[in-house]
Amino acid sequence: MQKVEVKFLTRFIDITGEKTTTIEDAGDISQLIEALCEKYDETFRDVLLDEDGTVRDYLKVMVNGEDIRDLDGTETKLNDGDEIVMFQTIAGG
DSSP states (O other): OOEEEEEEOTHHHHHHSOSEEEEESOOBHHHHHHHHHHHHHHHHHHHHBOTTSOBOTTEEEEETTEEGGGTTGGGOBOOTTOEEEEEEOOOOO
16 A cells, blocks of 8 residues: 655645645545545645646645656656655745
8 A cells, every 4th residue: 555645834734734644545646636635625625726726836746855847747656655745835025
């Protein structure tokens, strides 16, 4: 059985009430997102995804330290033991 660890930072801690969770049997990022949306309700989905179902521009989803945008996006494959980190980037001036 495949397991990945998801770490939440910034706004995601407030939404989930957790800093980490373990998800089983997610073969890629899209399956992981579906599992997380089921676990944490519509608020999680609304914050993470835009109306097209795409990860919002100001959010980062990292797999083992690499942004999914630099990999295969939501089709990025996951392996047992991978570490996923989700957070909101902070902009300012």
